[in-house]
Amino acid sequence: MTATAGITLQRTTDSFLHNNVFDLFSLKDRVVVITGGARGIGLALAFAVAEAGGQVAILDAAPDTHEHYKLLQERCSKVKYYQSDVTDYDRLKGTFVDIVEDFGxxxxxxxxxxxxPDQPFLERDPKSVERCFKINTLGTYYCAQLATKQMFTSDYCSSKGAVLALGQQLGAELAPVNVRVNCISPG
Known part of the structure; x- marks a missing residue:
């Protein structure tokens, strides 16, 4: 067992004895977000996730997907395209909220x-360098942060939503026998 920043990980050295290799690599029903997935390497990785049984949320700045996206739709149990920009934090934040709403x-x-950018170092324009860092580095940072936040909050939010619904149901059901039910939600 390993504890890192308040997170306890269960680790065993004998999981290979209890699982077959395909189960260990399975993404069955897992929701994977892929940035840059409208074409190229990102789209190829989307096919790999689909092949491993995963569901795919593709995020890209391109207005349209590559023609092979239609093949991905045939092979993937659930796939959806989101046009967004990894350098625009506020827009990206909304995109991740949409993904959780659509996939759960x-x-x-x-x-x-x-x-x-295919330019020689000495001829490289500073704006081009800045754009490269924004997309490649900050885009990765923003997406990792937003995905992680959703991973930690989606179960919490859905469980609290269920408690609220349960409170409403119990209140309606138990009112005729004079039992009062209250549900107080923080924030």
């Missing part, structure tokens, strides 16, 4: 969004 949660993140 986020289990994994692949940050494939990136650019590689």
């Amino acid at each position: 949660r986020i289990d994994g993140l692949i940050t494939a969004a990136g650019i590689c």
